[in-house]
Amino acid sequence: MAxxxxxxxxxxxxxVEMGVSCKPGDxxxxxxxxxxxxxADADAAAPLAAMAIVAATKGTVVDGSNVWACKECYVVxxxxxxxxxxxxxxxxxxxxxxxxxxPTAANSLRQxxxxxxxxxxxxxxxxxxxxxxxxxxKINDPYEVHQYVPFTAGTDASVIIQLDSGNFGGWSxxxxxxxxxxxCVVPENVFGTAPKIAYLFLAAEATAGTPxxxxxxxxxxxxxxxxxxxxxxxxxxxxxxxxxxDEIQRTDVTxxxxxxxxxxxxxxxxxxxxDAGTDIRFHFGIYFVWECV
Numbered sequence: 454m455a456x457x458x459x460x461x462x463x464x465x466x467x468x469v470e471m472g473v474s475c476k477p478g479d480x481x482x483x484x485x486x487x488x489x490x491x492x493a494d495a496d497a498a499a500p501l502a503a504m505a506i507v508a509a510t511k512g513t514v515v516d517g518s519n520v521w522a523c524k525e526c527y528v529v530x531x532x533x534x535x536x537x538x539x540x541x542x543x544x545x546x547x548x549x550x551x552x553x554x555x556p557t558a559a560n561s562l563r564q565x566x567x568x569x570x571x572x573x574x575x576x577x578x579x580x581x582x583x584x585x586x587x588x589x590x591k592i593n594d595p596y597e598v599h600q601y602v603p604f605t606a607g608t609d610a611s612v613i614i615q616l617d618s619g620n621f622g623g624w625s626x627x628x629x630x631x632x633x634x635x636x637c638v639v640p641e642n643v644f645g646t647a648p649k650i651a652y653l654f655l656a657a658e659a660t661a662g663t664p665x666x667x668x669x670x671x672x673x674x675x676x677x678x679x680x681x682x683x684x685x686x687x688x689x690x691x692x693x694x695x696x697x698x699d700e701i702q703r704t705d706v707t708x709x710x711x712x713x714x715x716x717x718x719x720x721x722x723x724x725x726x727x728d729a730g731t732d733i734r735f736h737f738g739i740y741f742v743w744e745c746v
Contacts, residue, residue: 457535459508460587463525466508474514478528479507479549480566480592490522496546500562500716502644502746503544506590525591527570535586536569542588551590559674560715563641564746567591595644598745600637603738604724607633616658616735617699625658626726627733635722635739639672639714642745646714649742651707653724657694657734664693664732668706671721672713679721682713690727693734706739 459477472489480493480503493503505522537553544564545552567590607624608631615622624633668688687708695702724736
């Protein structure tokens with residue numbers, strides 16, 4: 454691959470301050486901790502999603518330099534074999550770069566950043582080149598992905614039962630230390646390291662006292678032991694019923710998903726009855742809102 458360059462920009466350009474060196478065509482992201490822009494990276498410890506593309510620079514870029522950036526452009530490479538014909542482009546694990554190969558490493562962010570649009574003997578404005586290839590880069594705004602995960606197993610001997618005489622039923626707990634479980638996967642294109650929101654839906658059919666629950670979450674990659682990452686126990690002694698028997702309750706449990714959340718990790722979720730009463734409660738499922746790119 455030869456050195457690519459920005460052939461044309463679609464839409465407005467804007468000025469940003471860089472904290473590292475960059476060149477036209479690089480994918481960049483805003484760093485709140487540094488209050489400047491850095492190279493996007495799919496394989497960073499906390500993946501750095503691309504938020505813009507470097508459109509033009511003034512000479513050598515160093516920490517503190519201002520560059521022109523855009524959200525959409527066409528990039529040309531004088532090597533006609535630089536891009537696969539009509540191929541999808543992803544943020545790369547090489548900082549600032551894009552790739553036609555979908556990232557496969559554990560925790561990699563899978564962000565689509567464009568598509569190749571031409572591969573031919575045309576010069577696309579570079580008369581000195583024998584052949585060139587063109588890619589269309591476009592950084593889309595983050596969007597919400599909604600995911601509902603039902604509980605699928607429990608330790609209560611009654612297994613799946615009905616709430617009162619109505620239309621809701623599911624795994625229940627009715628004694629201290631009984632649990633229900635759920636399993637899901639973090640979206641591979643998640644933006645950030647936590648869901649925007651996580652709600653647990655629950656109800657109590659009959660209670661003697663004030664039932665409580667604890668929630669524990671483990672995150673793992675392919676090949677990990679289940680406890681490879683420290684479990685998140687951000688929810689403790691939370692109310693396990695509404696204001697009255699049979700009342701459906703939505704409980705915010707986002708705090709149980711604020712560590713070890715990275716793209717593609719499988720989550721093991723355990724909700725435990727932590728009081729000594731014999732209270733029949735139902736844990737129906739967890740509703741996630743993820744911000745994705």
